[in-house]
Amino acid sequence: xxxxxxxxxxxxxxxxxxxxxxxxxxxxxxxxxxxxxxxxxxxxxxxxxxxxxxxxxxxxxxxxxxxxxxxxxxxxxxxxxxxxxxxxxxxxxxxxxxxxxxxxxxxxxxxxxxxxxxxxxxxxxxxxxxxxxxxxxxxxxxxxxxxxxxxxxxxxxxxxxxxxxxxxxxxxxxxxxxxxxxxxxxxxxxxxxxxxxxxxxxxxxxxxxxxxxxxxxxxxxxxxxxxxxxxxxxxxxxxxxxxxxxxxxxxxxxxxxxxxxxxxxxxxxxxxxxxxxxxxxxxxxxxxxxxxxxxxxxxxxxxxxxxxxxxxxxxxxxxxxxxxxxxxxxxxxxxxxxxxxxxxxxxxxxxxxxxxxxxxxxxxxxxxxxxxxxxxxxxxxxxxxxxxxxxxxxxxxxxxxxxxxxxxxxxxxxxxxxxxxxxxxxxxxxxxxxxxxxxxxxxxxxxxxxxxxxxxxxxxxxxxxxxxxxxxxxxxxxxxxxxxxxxxxxxxxxxxxxxxxxxxxxxxxxxxxxxxxxxxxxxxxxxxxxxxxxxxxxxxxxxxxxxxxxxxxxxxxxxxxxxxxxxxxxxxxxxxxxxxxxxxxxxxxxxxxxxxxxxxxxxxxxxxxxxxxxxxxxxxxxxxxxxxxxxxxxxxxxxxxxxxxxxxxxxxxxxxxxxxxxxxxxxxxxxxxxxxxxxxxxx
Numbered sequence: 223x224x225x226x227x228x229x230x231x232x233x234x235x236x237x238x239x240x241x242x243x244x245x246x247x248x249x250x251x252x253x254x255x256x257x258x259x260x261x262x263x264x265x266x267x268x269x270x271x272x273x274x275x276x277x278x279x280x281x282x283x284x285x286x287x288x289x290x291x292x293x294x295x296x297x298x299x300x301x302x303x304x305x306x307x308x309x310x311x312x313x314x315x316x317x318x319x320x321x322x323x324x325x326x327x328x329x330x331x332x333x334x335x336x337x338x339x340x341x342x343x344x345x346x347x348x349x350x351x352x353x354x355x356x357x358x359x360x361x362x363x364x365x366x367x368x369x370x371x372x373x374x375x376x377x378x379x380x381x382x383x384x385x386x387x388x389x390x391x392x393x394x395x396x397x398x399x400x401x402x403x404x405x406x407x408x409x410x411x412x413x414x415x416x417x418x419x420x421x422x423x424x425x426x427x428x429x430x431x432x433x434x435x436x437x438x439x440x441x442x443x444x445x446x447x448x449x450x451x452x453x454x455x456x457x458x459x460x461x462x463x464x465x466x467x468x469x470x471x472x473x474x475x476x477x478x479x480x481x482x483x484x485x486x487x488x489x490x491x492x493x494x495x496x497x498x499x500x501x502x503x504x505x506x507x508x509x510x511x512x513x514x515x516x517x518x519x520x521x522x523x524x525x526x527x528x529x530x531x532x533x534x535x536x537x538x539x540x541x542x543x544x545x546x547x548x549x550x551x552x553x554x555x556x557x558x559x560x561x562x563x564x565x566x567x568x569x570x571x572x573x574x575x576x577x578x579x580x581x582x583x584x585x586x587x588x589x590x591x592x593x594x595x596x597x598x599x600x601x602x603x604x605x606x607x608x609x610x611x612x613x614x615x616x617x618x619x620x621x622x623x624x625x626x627x628x629x630x631x632x633x634x635x636x637x638x639x640x641x642x643x644x645x646x647x648x649x650x651x652x653x654x655x656x657x658x659x660x661x662x663x664x665x666x667x668x669x670x671x672x673x674x675x676x677x678x679x680x681x682x683x684x685x686x687x688x689x690x691x692x693x694x695x696x697x698x699x700x701x702x703x704x705x706x707x708x709x710x711x712x713x714x715x716x717x718x719x720x721x722x723x724x725x726x727x728x729x730x731x732x733x734x735x736x737x738x739x740x741x742x743x744x745x746x747x748x749x750x751x752x753x754x755x756x757x758x759x760x761x762x763x764x765x766x767x768x769x770x771x772x773x774x775x776x777x778x779x780x781x782x783x784x785x786x787x788x789x790x791x792x793x794x795x796x797x798x799x800x801x802x803x804x805x806x807x808x809x810x811x812x813x814x815x816x817x818x819x820x821x822x823x824x825x826x827x828x829x830x831x832x833x834x835x836x837x838x839x840x841x842x843x844x845x846x847x848x849x850x851x852x853x854x855x856x857x858x859x860x861x862x863x864x865x866x867x868x869x870x871x872x873x874x875x876x877x878x879x880x881x882x883x884x885x886x887x888x889x890x891x892x893x894x895x896x897x898x899x900x901x902x903x904x905x
Contacts, residue, residue, distance in 0.1 A: 224318065224328055224331065224332045224335075225315060225318075227332060227336065228311065228314050228315055228318060228332070228335045228336060228339055229311055229315075231336050231339050231340050231664070232307065232310060232311035232314060232339040232340070233307070233311075234340075234664065234668075235339065235340040235664050235667045235668060236307050236310070236345075236348050236667065236671065237307075238668055238671050238672065239303065239345070239348055239349050239671035239674060240299070240300045240303050240304060240307070241299055241300050242299060242303070242349055242671070242674040242675055243299055243675075243676060243677070244299060244302070244351060245349075245350070245674065245676075245677040245680065246350065246543065246677065247350060247352050248350060248351045248352055250272070250273070251271075251272065251273070251286075251289065251352045252289055252293065252302070252351060252352065254273060255273040256273070257269070257273065257286070257290070258286065258289050258290045258293055259290075259293055259297075261290055261293075261294055262290075263287060263290060266283060266286040266287055266290060267283045267286075267287070268485060269485065270485070270486065271285070271286060278491065278607060279486050279488055279490075279491040280409075280486075281409075281481075281482045281485050281486055282355050282406065282407060282408055282409075283406050284358060284403060284406040284407045285352070285354055285355040285358060285406075285407050285408065288305065288354060288358070289302075289351070289352065289354065292305055292351075299351075302351045303348070303349075303351055305354065306347075306348055306351060306353070306354050306357055307348060309354065309357045309358060309361055310339065310344070310347075310348060310357050311339055312361055313338070313357060313360050313361045313364060313620070314335045314336075314338045314339035315335060316361065316364040316365060316368060317331075317334050317335045317338045317364065317620050317623055317624065317627075318331040318332060318334065318335035319331065319368055320334075320364060320367065320368060320620075320624060321333070321334035321335065321623070321624045321627035321628070321631075322627075323368075324584050324587070324588075324624060324627075324628065325584070325627055325628050325631035325632075326631070327630075327631035327634060327635070329630055329631055329634040330627040330628060330630050330631025330632075330634070331627060332627075332630075333626060333627045333629075333630035333631075333656060333660075334623040334624050334626060334627025334630075335623070335627075336660055337623045337626050337627075337659075337660060337663070338619065338620060338623040340660065340663050340664045340667055341535075341538065341619055341623070341663055341667070342538040342539065342541060342663055342666040342667040342670050343534050343535065343538040343541065343612050343615050343616075343619060344612075344615075344616060344619070344667075345541065345612075345667050345670040345671055345674075346541070346543055346611075346612045346613055347612075347613050347616050348671075349671060349674040350613070353613050353616075354407075355407050355408040356408060356613050356616040356617065357407075357616070358403070358404070358407030358408070359404045359405070359407040359408035359410060359411040359617065360404075360411075360616055360617045360620060361404075362400045362401070362403040362404035362407065362411065363400075363401070363404040363411045363413075363414040363417075363617065364620060365400045365404075366397050366400040366401040366404060366414050366418075366471070367414060367417055367418060367421070369393055369396055369397040369400060370393070370394075370397045370418055370467045370471075371418065371421050390466050391466075393466075394466050394467065394470040395470065397467070397470060397471065398470035398471055398473060398474040399474070401414060401415075401471050401474045401475065402474040402475075402477065402478055405474070405475065405478040405479075406478060409482075409598075410595070410598045410599055410614075410617065411617075412475060412598065413594050413595045413597060413598055413617070414595075415468075415471055415472075415475065416594040416595075416597070417590070417591050417594050417595065418467065418468075418471070420586075420587060420590035420591065420594055421587055422463065423590075424579070424583040424584075424586050424587045424590070425583065490604065491606075491607060493505075493605040496605065496606075496607055497724075498547060498722075498724075499546050499547045499692060499693065499722050499724065499725060500546055500547075500607055500608055500609070501546075501601065501605065501606065501607060501608055501609040502519070502523065502547055502550070502551070502552045502609060503519075503520060503523050503524060503552070503601045503605055503609055504605045506519040506520040506523075506552065507519070508547075508552070509547075509548070509551065509552060510552070510554065511554070514554045514555070515554075518553055518554065518555070518556070519552040519553055519554065521602075522552075522553035522556075522558070522561050523550075523552045523553045523601075523609075524600050524601045524602045525553075525561060525564035525565060525568065526550075526553050526558065526560035526561050526563070526564045527550065527564070527600070527601065527609060527610050528564045528567060528568060528596070528600060529560060529563035529564030529565075529566070529567050530550070530560070530564075530610065531596065531610070531614070531615055531618075532564075532567040533563075533567075534612065534615065535615060535618075535619060535622050538663070538666060539666050540686075540687040541612060541670055541684075541687070542612075542684040542687040542688045542691075542694075543611075543612070543680060543684055544684065544688065544691050544693050544694050544697075545608075545609060545610040545611060545688065545691070546608070546609065546691055546692065546693045547609075547691075547692055547693075547721070547722055548690045548691070548692065548721050548722070549688035549690055549691035549694070550609050550610055551690075571589050571592070571593060574586070574589050575589050575590060584628055585625065585628060588621050588622075588624045588625035588628060589621070589625065590621075591618075591620065591621030591624065592618045592621035592622055592625070595617045595618045595620075595621060596614070596615075596618045599614040626656065629652065629656070630652075630653065630656055632649075633649040633650075633652040633653050633656075634649075634653065636648075636649035637649045637650050637653065677697075677701070678698075678701040678704075678705075681694060681697040681698045681701055682698060682701070685698055690721060692718040692719075692721040692722035692725050692728065693718075693725075695714050695715070695717050695718035695721070695728070696714070696715060696718040696725060696727045696728040696731060698714045699711045699712075699713075699714035699715040699718065699728065699731045699732075699735070700727070700731055702714060702735075703731055703734065703735055703738075708735040708736075708738045708739045709735070709739065711731055711732075711734075711735040712731075712732055712735035712736055712739070714731075715728045715729070715731040715732035715735060716728075716732060719732065724755060726752055726755040726756050729748050729749075729751045729752035729755060730748075730749070730752040730760060730762070730763055732748045733745045733746070733747075733748035733749035733750075733751075733752055733763070733766065734749070734762055734763070734766055736748065737749070737766045737769070737770065742770045742773060742774070745766065745770060746767065746770050749763050749766055749767050749770075750767070753767070761787070761793065761796040761798055761799050764783055764784060764787035764793075764796075764799055765784070765798050765799055765802055767783050768780040768781075768783040768784045768799075768802060768803075768806070769802070771783065772806060775811065777806055777809075777810035777811055777815055778810070778815055780806055781803065781806050781807065781810065781815065784799050784800075784802060784803040784806070785803065787799055788800060788803065788824075795831050796831075797827075797828045797831040797832035797835070797838065798828070800824040800825070800827050800828040800831070801824070801825065801828035801835075801837065801838045801841050803821070803824045804821040804822070804824040804825035804828065804841050804842070804845055805821075805841050805844070807820050807821035807824070807845075808821050808844060808845055808848045816848075818845055818848040818849045819849070821845045821848075822845050822846070822849065825838070825841050825842040825845045826842060828841065828842070829842050829862065833862075833865050834865045834866050834867060834870075835866075835872075836866050836870055836872025836873055836875065836876055837872060839859065839862045839863070839865075839866065839876060840872070840875065840876060840879065842858060842862075843855045843858060843859050843876075843879065843883075846858060847883075852883060852886065852887060852890075853887070855883060856880065856883050856884060856887065859876065859879065859880045859883070860880065863876055863877070863880065
């Protein structure tokens, strides 16, 4: 019944997200990755996680393989997202086992698992298909932890009261395999090794699976001496623990890291390569005024982010998919309230660990689980590519849910055992409060899933949460641009530029919006700034700049811009740029800049890249006519006309052009026939 309850809650909370469209990173890592769509499994194993030139030095082959298999099975959003939900529920069931083993209470296990499967902070992970990386790493990480704990009595005394303990070598092999799989889903699973160490330092092996502080006190002497009343001493059991647990896990981690280094040719992305807009901690001097300390920006900001993360675990509303600059600004002074809030949470955690270590140590383990699994993504010890994301809380939230499960187990025991009515009433109120919180969280999750019904809706809602996020402002500008509201697009792009003057997409959108609105004078400097910042690989920018120059009568510059763009490797599929270049080469002013021979391969490539586009077909036919190949133009038009949809407005123009060419050919043939009948001696 407990298992069915957890499964049911998972489907209740997330069933309304299954049909949401693929958005943000899903489009890059699934829809735009030919390796995933075409099932190039070997390339997914031997290549970077991100496709093509987008690579950011990540290696997650199991995530990529699972996405390719899901796409092959069902490329629809529901088919892609359902495995995420099933794996999420399975992770919740592992949380149930862990919390039950720690608390010795089924009620505690159910409370922990139920909270885990409905927690709103996981909504981004469940709605983003590629965040299967988080779920897979968590599932196999928890499986690793359950396999290796608690082992001490079994390793030293050789007890065979459980089949798992009777085969330590097999257990070690299974644990190392699970750990390797967790790492191959996502690299932050390396923190599970630290969680195992935390469990050993808390000596959970001698708890016997029950939260009993009094019992822990009774066996404390045994803990020190290794007597029969308690667990073996550290000196007695640690060598076996090292051999049967830590060594296999370290071998698995070493193997995965070796493969990762061979594929990426590096172990970690250098902080100097991380843009401040993604993680201002990597560039601690960014945005600082004169006299402000980079030291505080580097080390105080992670503490402020820790306070933000802790707050979202307790009160996950509102949520947001982006926390880049300046949704989270760096800490500039000691008076920053975020710094005090983060320091307060850090003190609460440290105090909880200290008090728990002196008593039952179960709370210390749960808090240690949270801190350890947060350590890699915290930017304290290793600077990563993003300052903060809600998906980073997925694995640490398991420790938080276990902590809540311990509270529920203690309250349930107080309600059942004899005692004062006040204590029992307080315990009952705690259980009622946890139940009400569970209902509230479920409602928040269902509501949050609705925000993902479209990318434009998500950007609009989340901008209200983080109005100073330059990336969100730029995303909303892009949404307005796609909808044809160019004035609003230019406005939002300008606001993004004001916050982050180095944000290339914002300059690009601002220029394109002004261009489409007919404001060439405002568009050109913005587009040229985008090129200087790195937007040279954008086809839209190249086409717009060339169009502006040509409209100003400078066909030569327009041709040069498009030719430089097409020579780039990233422009292999740029059909619009090739089509426009071909057109400019046959219509340039002055006429000496025209070159139909150079235009012909460009026009042909545009048609091959994007078949069925009437404009591209028209350009190719016009180039052939300019070369004097009218018969070839007619045959080409007859060949390509069926590729244009009947509903396309441009099709009728091509039909009329074909008729005109045929009439012209007939007229020319008639004229040639008339010339042949005229006597040679007549004028």
